[in-house]
Amino acid sequence: MVIGSTISDALPCQRRAAATPFAARETMPAPPLNVFQRLIQQWDAIHPYNAAQVMLVTHPVDAATADSTWRETLADLQVGAIPVRVQRHLDAAPLSAATALPPLVQALDPNESSIDSHLSAELNRPFDPSGETPFRPFVLPHESGSRAYIGIVYQHRMADSVSVRTVLREWFFRMYHPTRARRSPLRVARGGYWTRFGPWRSSWPLIPTALHSLSWATRLKKVRRVESKHFAQPQVRFALHQLPEGTLGGLIDYARWKHVTLNDVFLAAIARVCDRYVVGKANDRRYNLKLATIVDLRATARPPIPDDEFGLFLGFTGVLLRPRDMRDWDTLLRSIALQNVRNKQAHAAESSQLRMAGALIIGRLLKPDQLMAFYRKRFPLAAGISNVNLNRTWVAEHAGRDIVDYFRVSPTGPIMPLVFTPSTLGDTLNFGMTYRESVISPDLAATIAGEFAGQLVALAGAK
Numbered sequence: 001m002v003i004g005s006t007i008s009d010a011l012p013c014q015r016r017a018a019a020t021p022f023a024a025r026e027t028m029p030a031p032p033l034n035v036f037q038r039l040i041q042q043w044d045a046i047h048p049y050n051a052a053q054v055m056l057v058t059h060p061v062d063a064a065t066a067d068s069t070w071r072e073t074l075a076d077l078q079v080g081a082i083p084v085r086v087q088r089h090l091d092a093a094p095l096s097a098a099t100a101l102p103p104l105v106q107a108l109d110p111n112e113s114s115i116d117s118h119l120s121a122e123l124n125r126p127f128d129p130s131g132e133t134p135f136r137p138f139v140l141p142h143e144s145g146s147r148a149y150i151g152i153v154y155q156h157r158m159a160d161s162v163s164v165r166t167v168l169r170e171w172f173f174r175m176y177h178p179t180r181a182r183r184s185p186l187r188v189a190r191g192g193y194w195t196r197f198g199p200w201r202s203s204w205p206l207i208p209t210a211l212h213s214l215s216w217a218t219r220l221k222k223v224r225r226v227e228s229k230h231f232a233q234p235q236v237r238f239a240l241h242q243l244p245e246g247t248l249g250g251l252i253d254y255a256r257w258k259h260v261t262l263n264d265v266f267l268a269a270i271a272r273v274c275d276r277y278v279v280g281k282a283n284d285r286r287y288n289l290k291l292a293t294i295v296d297l298r299a300t301a302r303p304p305i306p307d308d309e310f311g312l313f314l315g316f317t318g319v320l321l322r323p324r325d326m327r328d329w330d331t332l333l334r335s336i337a338l339q340n341v342r343n344k345q346a347h348a349a350e351s352s353q354l355r356m357a358g359a360l361i362i363g364r365l366l367k368p369d370q371l372m373a374f375y376r377k378r379f380p381l382a383a384g385i386s387n388v389n390l391n392r393t394w395v396a397e398h399a400g401r402d403i404v405d406y407f408r409v410s411p412t413g414p415i416m417p418l419v420f421t422p423s424t425l426g427d428t429l430n431f432g433m434t435y436r437e438s439v440i441s442p443d444l445a446a447t448i449a450g451e452f453a454g455q456l457v458a459l460a461g462a463k
Helices: 023-027 035-046 063-077 115-123 161-176 193-197 206-222 247-258 262-277 329-345 348-365 368-378 442-460
Strands: 050-057 135-141 148-155 236-242 289-296 314-321 383-385 403-409 418-425 428-436
Touching (some): 050 115, 063 135, 206 348, 236 442, 247 428, 247 442, 262 383, 262 418, 314 348, 329 348, 403 428
Parallel strands (some): 289 383, 383 418
Antiparallel strands (some): 289 314
């Protein structure tokens, strides 16, 4: 960690750039980390809170070209090195193609690594705490020989999925469509959650919302949780799953028929598998089930935050499911849909910053092992979901032509034992599963994935 130094002290190459258009950024005040970024710093002390995004392209990838275009991407966008000074995160230095600061692209051998095994290893490998090397890009030839995976593993405290997708777009353009590449820096986000999503911005009442958040402490005492002996080890694994062709269209029709969202359907299917396989059995004291949804807050800001503003803007919402909800599928689906409607009306994702702030304060008082035990007892989530429709992004323009598939990898963090990441592209639907090994074995993970997918396939043909 760079402490008490200026930007030019932390990044000597910026002194050499004094005559460049970027020199004015040397004296620009460093934006403070927002509340979620500070919370992720605490989580990183327990286990790496890493994420990844990967695309499968229709062309073989030359490792040297991938490396040179990656360096060019960092130089143009200025997002290569983000040191941390106390609780401040600094703009990246302008990087030339010749500098050694950007990480080299890792060219993987398909005989030694699969996409799942590589990503599993990367999720457990810490980044430099200084934040100076927040990306680990890689290329991996597909087993077909004619395709390749291009991906970025990243230090999640630095950026959200939208920001990293923008970086991946620019790397992709420089490899395949260089005339479309952006040649100007991304804007570094300034203004935290309170400024962007505070009660006067997002129309949520401060005191009633704070009291409601406190009331959850009582409700969570009745939520089933993972047994302590299985929760202590934070190592995780990742597995990617593809749903059969035609499933997506059928699910969309089903959701419309039931007057719910696709995310509601996913959550109901997740609730079913978590009820059977993830949390402890219901008893007289703990009998409810809690699931979380990770929400992109950019579109809810006023004005909306553009994709080229580099930063992290995520919130959380939750649904609480009672035994009577779990007994019948339609009842379960209605309960989830109703709660999610209420979450939107109450701006629960925006106001989740209050719970983040509370967790941040508690984390400063506890040691990492104590914090793990606190999260297990006080925030007993069975699973989470991060659901993205890529048909609304730049990826859709290249789907089927240059890009065969695109998927995301989310961390579990110290709270959740399991996270699903469904991604929609064209008519296809895949989902990643990140799971804590001490809670879910690879065999059990395969069972969970199979039953989750089986439910979706059945629903796709139900109407």
